[in-house]
Amino acid sequence: MDHINxxxxxxQGDVEENILATRYCFKxxxxxxxxxxINNDTQISKLDGLIIPGGESTTIAKLSTVYQLLKKLQNKINCGMPVFGICAGLILLSKHIxxxxxxxxxxxxxxxxxxxVERNHFGRQQNSFESDIEIMLHKMIKTKGIFIRSPSITKIGTNVxxxxxxxxxxxxxxQNNIIATSFHPELTRDIVLYEYFISMAQKYHANTQI
Amino acid sequence: MISLCGDITNPKGVIKRKINLGDVVCGTTTLKRGFAHMLKNGVIMDVTSVEQAHIAEDAGAVAVMVLDKLPSDVRKAGGVARTASIKIINEIMNTVTIPVMAKCRIGHVYEAHVLEKTNVDMIDESEVLTPADENHHIWKWNFTTPFVNGCRSLSEALRRIEEGASMIRTKGEPGTGNVVEAIRHINKVNYDLAILQSMKNSGNEHILINLARDFRVSYSTLEKTAHLGRLPVVNFAAGGISTPADAAYLMSLGCDGIFVGSGIFKSSDAKERAYAIVLATTFWNDPDKVQEAQNLIDEKESMIGLDIKELELQMQKRGSN
Known part of the structure; x- marks a missing residue:
């Protein structure tokens, strides 16, 4: 059966919360x-989209070199696979840290x-915060932002x-097939960003099936 | 979404703050428990110096825990063990990018206030230090900083969560290099959870309310925990873990991550061992990688372990009320 993957x-990090949010979104x-x-390289070729969850960016990066995961995923993203980086995921995807x-x-x-990106931009855990935020997707969407020792984006290139x-x-x-947030949508009930990302993955899937 | 089971209304630790230009809310249960969720599948390492903190960060630790002495040295030194020097905590916070935690004595509200002012990322109300209050734990809802507490059973874990703990670690016997107690206590928590679920499935509310009274926790917390089928907060293993295989085994029993105390810096191959334990924790479900991790260490370099039956001081029994 034709399905997206x-x-x-x-x-490392909050993998389970992202699985639940994605499944809820499918439903x-x-x-x-x-x-x-994904913790080894056997499944990468079948993917229609990748989520890099929150966690410690130094740990995720270091252990992602085992099985050359980082390099293989990098190639796949360069070929157009949609990727969604959350907090540590944003840091991992960035050019300058x-x-x-x-x-x-x-x-x-x-x-x-x-x-x-600047890591720990808002300070240490005591300064982790919740705030109402607005995101410009197909239209302006209001949601809750959960920021945990979050990075902030301090400079952007022309493509971004x-x-x-x-x-x-x-x-x-x-930036084209890459979306990234410094906050944690997986810790809220609102899956609007997942819907946006899954629709990118669906388009990619449809294009690669031809 | 993460579980808010056991939380209270309007805790004092929730505060409004100005961050950059605007008002935001800090210290909510989602933020405190969410912080612990970001540590999952990681290793938190006990350190006593900047040098050790660097080794931990380079090895891939998700956080460091600052102590004055490693648990095995606390055991040898005897006397009263207190929170670490602020100076060392500050030095470590200024050199690593990963979260920095520190321990305070059980029930010592003001050591906790001092650590909160120092701006550590999490406070461990720990039985490794000498308890300051034998009747009360800290009311952790008054703090904006999240706390981690130890437990030896489900009831102990839920009591700590109702006091405001945002993370649990199943207690082992610290500073022994002997993993037997850590395994005993995660098994106990798992048994307790299985029994709780079968009680809930019986549909007889009297059984649950009686268990809540036995456990000295609220019906609501117990009922929600039964529904979740696991602890409502992240749970790490701790105490006596000294090899990659120890770490992988505890992960396989359902722990969300690993605390390593004396096991790394009391071995003679700290650097290799630190990475090996991280590798085995990350890939605990991948036998090739666990073997590879175990192959990075030499058993001749492991810390000398202690038999629990011969110990005069059992730290795990502290603060079980």
Whole structure:
């Protein structure tokens, strides 16, 4: 049967919450799809979309080099597969990474999204926060933003479209097949970003079937 | 979505703050428990110096826990063990990008206030330190910083959660290099959960309310936990873990991640062992990788383990009320 195949990079972080949000989204959209945990390279070729969940970006990056996962996923994303990076996922996808306190970090990353991110931009855990936010998708959408030791996007390249800002901080962007947020939609009930992402994956799936 | 089971209305730790230009809300249950969710499938390492913190970060640790002495040294030194020096905590916060946690004594509200002011990412109300209050744990809802607490059973875990803990670690016996107690307690929590679910499935509410009274927790918390079929917060294993195989085994028993205390920095191959334990935790379900991880360490370099039956001090028994 023809179905779309979404992978969650399952190295470290809140993988389970992303699986649940994706499944809920399939149900709501009446979409026939499967969600797979990706922690080795056997499934990559079948994927129609990848979600990189929240977690510790240094840990996810380091352990994603086992099985050359990072490189293989990088190639697949370069060939047009949609990817959705959340918090640590945003950091992993970015071209330039700084840390609020430490400055430039030499951590491993995918070097795909033409932005500069600052890790821990809003401070440590005590400054993790909730706030109402607006995201520009097909139309302007109001939702709740959960920011946990979140990064912020401090510079963007010409190809990058801003999807959301909070008090002048860029918190969500899109660059062709890549979307990334500094907040955690998987920790809320609102799956609007998942719907947006799944529709990108559906288009990609349809195009690659021809 | 994450479970808010056991939370209270209007806790004092929820505050409005100005961040950059606007007002936002900090310290909510979602933010505190959400922080712990981001640590899942990771390893948190006990450290006592900047140098050790660097080794931990480079090895792929998801966070470090700052102590004055490693648990095995606490055991040897005897006397009263207290929270670490603020100076060391600050130095470590200034050098690593991963979260920094610190321990306070059980019930010591003001050590916790000091750690909150120091701006650590999470506070461990820990039996490794000497308890300050033998009758009360800290009322953790008053803090914006999330707390992790130890447990040896489901009832102990739920009591800590009702006091505001955002994360649980099943207690082992700290500083022994012996994993037997960590395994005993995750098994106990799993048995308790299985029994709870069968009680709920019986449809007899009297059984559940009686269990809630036995457990000294609310009916609501118990009922929601039965519905979830797991602890309502993230649960790591702790105490006595010293090899990659130890870590992988505990992950296979349903733990969400691993705390390593003395196991790394009391071995003679700390750097290799730190990465090996991370590797085995990440790929616990992949026998090739666990074997590869175990092959990175040398058993001759492991810390000398202690037999639990010969211990004078059992730290795990502290703060079980």
């Amino acid at each position: 979404i992978g969650i990079l399952s190295i 709501k959209l009446s979409c026939v799809g499967v969600v797979n945990e 700084n840390d609020k306190k430490i400055g430039q970090t030499n951590q491993i990353h995918m070097d795909l999204l033409d932005v500069e 479209q801003i999807l959301s800002k909070l008090y002048d901080n860029i918190i969500a962007v899109r």
